Structure formats: structure tokens, C-alpha cells
Amino acid sequence: MIRKFVDRKRELEILEELYNRGANLIVVYGRRRVGKTTLLRKFLKDKRGIYFLCSQRGYEKDLERFSEAVSEFLGMPVKFDSFEDAFRFLAKHGKLVVVIDEFPYLIEAYRPIVSVFQEIVDLIIKDSQVTLILSGSSVGMMERKVLSYKAPLYGRARGIMKLKPFRFFDMMEWYGRDFEKLVRLYGVTWGVPRYMELLNDGSDKEIIANFFEPTAFLFNEARLLLMEELRNPTTYAQIIEAIALGKTRLTEIAQYAMMEAKDLPAYLRVLQELGIVKREVPVTKKVSKRGIYTIEDEYFRFYYRFVSPHYEDIEGLNPEPAIEDFRKNFNTYLGTTFEKVAKEFLIMLSGKGYLPSRYHRFGRWWHKGEEIDLIALNERERKALFVEVKWKELSEREARGILRDLKRKAELVGLDSWEHYYGIVAKDVGGKEGLREEGFLVFDLGDFPHYR
Structure with a gap:
């Protein structure tokens, strides 16, 4: 199921701004399947430009293929002995964009290529009208070899764009406004466009066909992504599996992955850099030894x-x-997905001024067996919003019980001198209008379209 180009308006605007300002180098990167190539081709659509996709066939072959791409663009045969010669030639041909996609393949084939492109940017296209865009899906390699302090191209890019999956509310343009369906789809695709193309309704049947069949694309995709990005994918897979199964502390993860706890932080840092794993501390603590790891x-x-x-x-x-296992536990699994959705929703409401304050920090809180799903803080105004998130339909009586317990737990957080507000985000809440009249902030899926 192929769908239209969706909701990359802001990213296109940023690229246009950089292009109009005459940027010589732009770096675009992000995990595979996230839509970089589609974005860049859309950007090139109304411009003089060359799109070149690097291969894994070696430096000489890619140089030959790049010569062919330039020949096709100009309508005349040309052949270059180096990329430096190619860009000296292109620098004389007016305003144009050159996209080199999957640049990490070229780095793997010829390590000095990054220094070659440093010379291209610094000396060859500096005073030209050429905009060079380097793009790549290997997040680690792009950050280490192109963007890091020690990289030859460090500090030269006028724009750096890390393309991310669609947010939950962005997916409405793709799937419509059935928010229960959207939560299910978000919980399995994470807003990655390639995965979204494979799913339509998020039904059990559809998810089973795409994940639990050996020939299905998504059955091996996660493993292949780790193999492409990491040197020891099996160890990383065991760590991710441990966390996905609810083992969130270092000792628990190490025990499941059968490794020493002292060796684990290095692996977790890599997974955090890739955006797969996140370390969380209670939102009231900027630094804490009580951190846990989540996917x-x-x-x-x-x-x-x-x-x-x-x-x-x-x-x-x-x-x-x-x-x-899936049929029995998927709905429980979606509880965590919905917490992420609720956080995005409240951040959006805060930014639009629909909440009692414009909150700046959002996160979970826990201590000695007590937990609050979401707390929003405005430290300057000393205002705190305490929210419970429930992926279920609540009667008014159930909602009142949750709010009473939430008030009790809020007293344990240590924000006694702050102004407190209390709320619920759930699949459905009975009697929500009456609760709102009493000063509670109550939202369910039925409210989502009104605040988008």
C-alpha cells in the first residue's frame, strides 16, 4: 500500500531556507525506512539537481556511476578521475543541488573520502552556487565520521537534519482520525513510513500477517537493522529483548543478556545514541542513580x-x-504506547496554551513502589500537573478513584509549595464534563480531534 508524501512540510521548509541562503553543505540522516530519500527527491523536484545513491560496489564503481549521473543531468558525456574533478566541473554550472545518498557506503569503500569532501566543501564549491547534501541511514557512522568533533567535515555543514519517524498526531494524515486504530498502529510502526505502507487497519489479523510469517518483511527487519548498524548485533539484541520483557535495571538486563553488569553501560550508550533505548530518571530529578532503561x-x-x-x-x-502471546498481551503492551501518546498530546496542549501553564518538563515519577504516569513541571511558576494515563474505558466512579489516589501520590513527590493540578488521559472517561467542572483536566480519545 503506497501512500502520498505526508507531513514533511517543516523539513522541506528548512531545506528551502538553507538552499535560498546559499548553503554549500547540508547533512540529512536518520534510521533506515524513515523517508530520507522520499524527502530529498521531493526537495529536488523543482530544482536543477543531481540525485546520486551510493552503492556497496566500491569507490571506483561509484565514481564511474557519478560520472554517468552528471552526464545524464547535463546531456553530454563526461568522465571524472576523482570526486574533486567532478565538483570542479559542477561548480562552473550555476545554481544546482547535488544529493549524495547513503554516503556511509562510500566511506566504507574508501575511508579518506571524508577528507576528500572536506576539500570539496572548503576549496572547490565554497564560492560556487552548488548546494551539496550528504545523506545516510547509518546513524552511528554519520555521527562519528561526518558530524563528530574529530571528523574532517566537522563544523562545515550549514544545516544538520536528523530525520525522525512521524509523531502520533502526524499519522492522522496517513490513516485518518480513528484514534484507537492509530494507537495500535503507532505501537507497531513507531511512525516509520516504510512500515506504515505495509499496514492499513492495525487489526490483529494484519499485524499477525506482517510480523508472524517467516516471509514477511517485518519479521526480520529489526535483526537486519542491527546487523547493518552494529558489530555485535546478537549481544545488542539480547539487551533490547531484556528491556522489552520488562527488565529495566542494569542488574536485571545483564543477567538476562548473560553478561557482566560493568560491561553493560557501553552497549546501552550505543543503543541510546541510535534512539532505540532511553534512560529515564524521575522527572523531578535531573540526575539520579535510580535510572531505568526503556525501549x-x-x-x-x-x-x-x-x-x-x-x-x-x-x-x-x-x-x-x-x-x-500477542493476542493475550498486546492490549497491555499498548498501555505504554498510550503513555507516549498522552505525553505528546499534553506537550501539544501546553504549547497551544490549553493547560494551566506552559510546562517545560514532562516525564514519569516513581519512588519506593509508588508511580505517577506523567508529571508536567513549570519550575519558574512552580506549577505541577499530575496525570494518570489509562488505556481503558473508565466509568466516572473509576476516574474519581484514580484521581483520589493521584492526589495521595502527589503528596509524596516533594513539591509541597507548588500549585498542583490533576488529570487523566484515557481511552474513554465517563462523566468527564462533571469532572472538568470540578477543576480536573480530563481527556480521552474523543477529545483528540478538537485540540489537534
Whole structure:
């Protein structure tokens, strides 16, 4: 199912601004399948430009292919002995954009290429009308070899864009306003466009067909992504699986992954840099030894919760244990997905002025067995919003019970001199108008379209 180009308006505007200001170098990167190539081709659509996709066939072959791309663009045969010669030639041909996609392939084929492009940017196209865009899907390599302090191209890019998956509310343009369906789809795709193309209604049947069939694209995708990005993918996979199964502290993760706890932080830092894992501390603590690890990327969280533990069974054409696990536990799994959705929703409301304050920090809080799903803080005004998030339909009586307990837990947080507000975000809340009249902030899926 191929859909239209969706909601990259801001990204296109940024590229246009940089282009109009005469930027010589722009870097665009992000995880695979996130839509970089589609974005760049859309940007090139009304411009004089060359799009070149690097291969894994070696430096000489890519140089030959780049010569062919320039020949096709200009309508005349040219052949270059180096990329420096190619850009000396292009610098004489007026205003144009040159996109080199999957630049990390070229780095792997010829390590000095980054220094070559430093010379191209510093000396060859500096005073020209050429805008060079380097793009890549290997997040680690782009950050280490192109953007880091020690990289030859450090500080030369006029614009750096890390393209991310669509946010929950961006997905409305793709799937419509059935928000219960959207939560299910968000919980398995994380807003990654390539995965969204494969799913339409988020039904159990559709998810099973795309994840629990050995020939399905999404069945092996997570493993392939780790193999492309990391040197020791098996260890990283065990760490992700441990967290996805609810083991959030260092000792628990290390025990599951069968490794020393002292060796674990280095692996977790890499996973954090890739945006797969997130370290969380209570929102009231900027630094804390009580940090826990969670899976940030919902596609990886779903895969390593429901697919990876049953991988051998599924591959051996015995998917029934995996499917049973999925049917039994998917709704519970979506509780965490909905907490992320609720956080995005409240951040949006805060930015638009719909909440009692414009809050600057949002996050969870926990201490000695007590937990609050979401607290929003405005430290300057000393205002705090305490919110419970429930992926279920609540009666008015249930909602009042949750709010009473929320008030009790709020007294344990240590914000006694602050102004307190209390709320609920749930799938559905009975009697919500009456609760609002009493000063509570109560939202459910039915409210989502009104505040978008």
C-alpha cells in the first residue's frame, strides 16, 4: 500500500531556507525506512539537481556511476578521475543541488573520502552556487565520521537534519482520525513510513500477517537493522529483548543478556545514541542513580517483546505460541504506547496554551513502589500537573478513584509549595464534563480531534 508524501512540510521548509541562503553543505540522516530519500527527491523536484545513491560496489564503481549521473543531468558525456574533478566541473554550472545518498557506503569503500569532501566543501564549491547534501541511514557512522568533533567535515555543514519517524498526531494524515486504530498502529510502526505502507487497519489479523510469517518483511527487519548498524548485533539484541520483557535495571538486563553488569553501560550508550533505548530518571530529578532503561522505538519494542522471544518457533512454521502471546498481551503492551501518546498530546496542549501553564518538563515519577504516569513541571511558576494515563474505558466512579489516589501520590513527590493540578488521559472517561467542572483536566480519545 503506497501512500502520498505526508507531513514533511517543516523539513522541506528548512531545506528551502538553507538552499535560498546559499548553503554549500547540508547533512540529512536518520534510521533506515524513515523517508530520507522520499524527502530529498521531493526537495529536488523543482530544482536543477543531481540525485546520486551510493552503492556497496566500491569507490571506483561509484565514481564511474557519478560520472554517468552528471552526464545524464547535463546531456553530454563526461568522465571524472576523482570526486574533486567532478565538483570542479559542477561548480562552473550555476545554481544546482547535488544529493549524495547513503554516503556511509562510500566511506566504507574508501575511508579518506571524508577528507576528500572536506576539500570539496572548503576549496572547490565554497564560492560556487552548488548546494551539496550528504545523506545516510547509518546513524552511528554519520555521527562519528561526518558530524563528530574529530571528523574532517566537522563544523562545515550549514544545516544538520536528523530525520525522525512521524509523531502520533502526524499519522492522522496517513490513516485518518480513528484514534484507537492509530494507537495500535503507532505501537507497531513507531511512525516509520516504510512500515506504515505495509499496514492499513492495525487489526490483529494484519499485524499477525506482517510480523508472524517467516516471509514477511517485518519479521526480520529489526535483526537486519542491527546487523547493518552494529558489530555485535546478537549481544545488542539480547539487551533490547531484556528491556522489552520488562527488565529495566542494569542488574536485571545483564543477567538476562548473560553478561557482566560493568560491561553493560557501553552497549546501552550505543543503543541510546541510535534512539532505540532511553534512560529515564524521575522527572523531578535531573540526575539520579535510580535510572531505568526503556525501549523508546515502538517498532523495536514490539518486535523484541512479541517476535524475538518466539523467533525460532515462527521460523520453524510454528507461530501459534507467538500469536497466542500477542493476542493475550498486546492490549497491555499498548498501555505504554498510550503513555507516549498522552505525553505528546499534553506537550501539544501546553504549547497551544490549553493547560494551566506552559510546562517545560514532562516525564514519569516513581519512588519506593509508588508511580505517577506523567508529571508536567513549570519550575519558574512552580506549577505541577499530575496525570494518570489509562488505556481503558473508565466509568466516572473509576476516574474519581484514580484521581483520589493521584492526589495521595502527589503528596509524596516533594513539591509541597507548588500549585498542583490533576488529570487523566484515557481511552474513554465517563462523566468527564462533571469532572472538568470540578477543576480536573480530563481527556480521552474523543477529545483528540478538537485540540489537534
